[in-house]
Amino acid sequence: MTPRRVVSLLALLATLLFCTALPATAAQGGPPPRPPVSSPVDSSLATHSYGYADTPVGQPMKGIAPYLFPGDNYDAKFPGGVLWSYFALNEVMKDPSDCNTFDWTIFDKALDEATVWGRQLAFRFYVEYPGGTASHPANGIPPCLNGKAAMRTNGFWGTVSPDYDDPHTIEAFTNFVNAFAARYDRSGPGGTADPRIAFMTAGLVGLWGEWHTWPYDRDTSDGYPDLFPTDATVAKLVGAFSKAIRNIPVEIRYGDLAGLAGASTIGLHDDSWDYKEFRDSGLGGMTLPQSMGGWSDAFLQRALDGGTENRWTTASVGGEARPEIQGQIYSTWPGGSGQVDNTLAATELTHVTWMINQTGAGSYSITDPKVAAGVRRMGYNLYVPHADFNSPTGSSLKVGVTMQNDGVAPFYQPWTVQLGLQDAAGKLVRSWDTPWDLRTVQPLKIRAFPDWNVGADPTYLDYGRPVNFGATVDTTGVPAGSYTLVMRVHNPLDAVTPQVLKSRPAAQRLSDDVISHYRAPYPLMFANANQRADGWLNLGSLGVGGGGGGDTTPPTAPTLTATGHTAASVSLSWSGATDNVGVTGYDVYRSGSLVGSTASTTYTDTGLTAGTAYSYTVRARDAAGNVSADSNRVTVTTDTGSGGSSGGGDGGTPPTGLVVDNFDGTPPYPSSALNDLGRWTGGNSFLNGGGAGEVTGGALVLQYSNGGWFGSDIYTDVSDRHDLVLRLKGAHGGEEGDFQLSLGGVTKVFKDFVLADGSHPKVTGSFTDIRIPLAANGINASAPGQLSMGFWYGGSSTLSIDSLSFQ
Numbered sequence: 001m002t003p004r005r006v007v008s009l010l011a012l013l014a015t016l017l018f019c020t021a022l023p024a025t026a027a028q029g030g031p032p033p034r035p036p037v038s039s040p041v042d043s044s045l046a047t048h049s050y051g052y053a054d055t056p057v058g059q060p061m062k063g064i065a066p067y068l069f070p071g072d073n074y075d076a077k078f079p080g081g082v083l084w085s086y087f088a089l090n091e092v093m094k095d096p097s098d099c100n101t102f103d104w105t106i107f108d109k110a111l112d113e114a115t116v117w118g119r120q121l122a123f124r125f126y127v128e129y130p131g132g133t134a135s136h137p138a139n140g141i142p143p144c145l146n147g148k149a150a151m152r153t154n155g156f157w158g159t160v161s162p163d164y165d166d167p168h169t170i171e172a173f174t175n176f177v178n179a180f181a182a183r184y185d186r187s188g189p190g191g192t193a194d195p196r197i198a199f200m201t202a203g204l205v206g207l208w209g210e211w212h213t214w215p216y217d218r219d220t221s222d223g224y225p226d227l228f229p230t231d232a233t234v235a236k237l238v239g240a241f242s243k244a245i246r247n248i249p250v251e252i253r254y255g256d257l258a259g260l261a262g263a264s265t266i267g268l269h270d271d272s273w274d275y276k277e278f279r280d281s282g283l284g285g286m287t288l289p290q291s292m293g294g295w296s297d298a299f300l301q302r303a304l305d306g307g308t309e310n311r312w313t314t315a316s317v318g319g320e321a322r323p324e325i326q327g328q329i330y331s332t333w334p335g336g337s338g339q340v341d342n343t344l345a346a347t348e349l350t351h352v353t354w355m356i357n358q359t360g361a362g363s364y365s366i367t368d369p370k371v372a373a374g375v376r377r378m379g380y381n382l383y384v385p386h387a388d389f390n391s392p393t394g395s396s397l398k399v400g401v402t403m404q405n406d407g408v409a410p411f412y413q414p415w416t417v418q419l420g421l422q423d424a425a426g427k428l429v430r431s432w433d434t435p436w437d438l439r440t441v442q443p444l445k446i447r448a449f450p451d452w453n454v455g456a457d458p459t460y461l462d463y464g465r466p467v468n469f470g471a472t473v474d475t476t477g478v479p480a481g482s483y484t485l486v487m488r489v490h491n492p493l494d495a496v497t498p499q500v501l502k503s504r505p506a507a508q509r510l511s512d513d514v515i516s517h518y519r520a521p522y523p524l525m526f527a528n529a530n531q532r533a534d535g536w537l538n539l540g541s542l543g544v545g546g547g548g549g550g551d552t553t554p555p556t557a558p559t560l561t562a563t564g565h566t567a568a569s570v571s572l573s574w575s576g577a578t579d580n581v582g583v584t585g586y587d588v589y590r591s592g593s594l595v596g597s598t599a600s601t602t603y604t605d606t607g608l609t610a611g612t613a614y615s616y617t618v619r620a621r622d623a624a625g626n627v628s629a630d631s632n633r634v635t636v637t638t639d640t641g642s643g644g645s646s647g648g649g650d651g652g653t654p655p656t657g658l659v660v661d662n663f664d665g666t667p668p669y670p671s672s673a674l675n676d677l678g679r680w681t682g683g684n685s686f687l688n689g690g691g692a693g694e695v696t697g698g699a700l701v702l703q704y705s706n707g708g709w710f711g712s713d714i715y716t717d718v719s720d721r722h723d724l725v726l727r728l729k730g731a732h733g734g735e736e737g738d739f740q741l742s743l744g745g746v747t748k749v750f751k752d753f754v755l756a757d758g759s760h761p762k763v764t765g766s767f768t769d770i771r772i773p774l775a776a777n778g779i780n781a782s783a784p785g786q787l788s789m790g791f792w793y794g795g796s797s798t799l800s801i802d803s804l805s806f807q
Contacts, residue, residue, distance in 0.1 A: 065083055080375075114196060118522050125209060199318055312351035589617045685707045
């Protein structure tokens with residue numbers, strides 16, 4: 001339902017951030033104070049220890065977020081629990097005479113469609129969107145402001161900017177925030193947020209709702225007037241979000257905005273995550289601070305300047321991987337290369353939980369170890385090293401669970417932790433909600449900023465602590481017998497079932513075809529070897545009610561044998577233990593930690609490391625909860641893994657002049673991310689080549705359907721050249737109206753450029769040189785910047801580019 005963001009326009013913002021810099025509101029915070037030590041574990045309870053294992057890459061409320069588009073199959077995208085969408089403010093504020101009337105239909109429908117795919121929605125409302133799209137208007141200003149607030153034109157982008165300082169504008173925005181909060185911030189169970197919502201970025205102000213109006217900003221030395229609101233207005237709007245919205249995580253782009261220092265519930269959002277940008281003085285980071293090679297307006301530098309670099313401890317941090325590098329962010333994990341900055345450092349210092357990455361969502365492989373490691377490093381990573389419990393005394397079962405966070409951020413939602421008992425068949429016979437708050441489980445280690453002067457980078461500081469949770473539950477009514485104690489974190493999106501979706505009002509209801517794709521929400525998985533795929537964590541066995549007539553005799557110990565192994569798994573088998581009443585199941589331990597339970601006499605332990613020795617024991621249990629002694633210990637070494645890769649490409653005949661790229665395979669596209677000038681190049685959102693397009697037969701082939709972006713950095717003075725020459729062809733001919741081209745401060749639909757004879761470009765079905773005169777089209781040849789092409793103009797075809805050059 002949402003339009004593709006015109007990311008090609010973003011590539012022009014080479015100086016955007018520093019042009020909108022605002023005064024710092026606080027000094028940098030330094031290392032945050034550590035949370036208090038948790039209450040001790042009850043020493044009367046038996047300790048059950050568990051092994052560590054990587055989580056699946058798809059987790060709720062974290063990871064990579066693709067755009068929500070009708071008809072997309074998100075089961076074919078990279079796994080993750082978040083989808084992303086934009087909305088124009090006037091799509092919910094439609095009344096021309098009342099700025100306090102709202103129609104939420106389009107938003108509710110998007111929330112439901114995200115639910116179909118088992119994901120929550122992150123989103124932003126805007127009033128200015130350069131160019132607009134087929135789905136959302138460029139002008140998102142509510143009609144109730146017409147005739148009240150002055151409307152100004154941003155001539156660079158062709159957008160209309162309301163007077164943000166006008167009291168009517170401030171009132172309309174505040175009305176929206178309050179109405180939104182009343183409808184969605186407290187509509188979930190127990191007054192929590194709507195379960196369909198993941199994160200809200202505080203839009204409304206500026207281009208794309210990104211809180212800038214470049215180049216019509218506070219830097220008026222360039223001759224452009226200032227359309228950005230005053231600090232007083234900024235503080236009022238920040239305060240409106242902070243006051244009204246208490247449950248939904250809200251994020252805003254800049255860490256030094258007026259009023260943000262006192263708005264502790266508002267997190268941050270980096271719209272140029274991990275990107276290194278060329279400027280006149282060289283290459284610098286847009287995320288990392290100046291102390292790590294960033295520009296003065298870099299995301300973290302502005303957070304340091306505003307004293308909000310530790311905001312992540314209470315409020316979430318999200319972002320958008322800069323479109324130019326989305327497909328390559330993890331290619332050199334954990335470091336960076338070219339215009340990809342140090343990705344591990346960016347992850348650890350921003351404490352990013354989720355990010356928009358449309359290209360990566362369509363092209364990353366879950367089997368790529370670098371991608372998997374990078375995604376797992378984002379946000380929370382919860383691990384249960386041990387639980388403490390005995391079989392219940394009477395009807396009282398006391399349970400302690402210790403959790404720690406090995407990630408970079410806490411879990412920000414107040415989701416309920418549940419305990420349960422399952423019988424030998426895996427049926428849940430009883431469950432209990434606990435009051436445990438996952439948000440208190442902070443990362444054990446944090447990376448220090450060089451600016452804190454606590455050690456050379458990287459220096460890691462102790463921060464969070466293991467948290468000991470405890471609860472006493474009532475087992476009255478549970479039949480006597482042996483059970484498995486389990487735990488899970490309940491995803492409240494479970495309540496929005498297909499039946500609920502089908503019962504919506506007609507205007508909001510999704511089609512039966514869309515609802516037919518429904519999948520269960522992503523369960524929160526712990527980084528435990530005893531974590532089950534259904535979301536339940538196996539804590540171990542216990543008996544309830546004395547079982548078989550006061551039986552206190554444990555089973556005999558099994559005899560364990562290894563029956564096979566691969567590079568990533570070990571297969572085990574054991575002889576069945578005996579018991580005076582009957583054995584009901586077995587617990588498998590790796591190096592003393594529980595990794596699984598089964599009623600059979602075989603088990604395969606998976607997810608192991610190649611060429612590594614592992615030791616195993618097994619215990620039997622009976623219906624009364626009696627547990628045998630350990631079996632014999634078996635040690636197994638997994639196989640040694642191996643692998644390789646290959647690549648290549650073919651090319652065409654280089655053109656004359658200054659060659660930007662002839663796509664001959666050297667450097668390879670897109671893997672090298674370099675053009676023939678040795679500068680960055682890449683694409684995203686195309687239908688081929690994993691989103692980047694692909695080089696075939698010496699030409700770059702771009703398949704598109706109302707979407708796609710290609711860019712190639714020039715950043716070389718070409719004032720001694722007369723023309724930009726594009727040698728290209730279309731699949732059918734006539735594609736000149738399907739895309740825009742941006743170069744040297746000029747952005748036009750390709751068909752609108754003027755040729756030397758006064759005619760306009762025509763794309764044919766055969767390769768043809770199209771020569772765009774630089775001077776005649778107003779292109780700044782001395783500072784051409786980046787050449788980019790955006791395909792958000794409704795067309796569906798294929799464009800092949802044999803070469804790009806200046807002649």
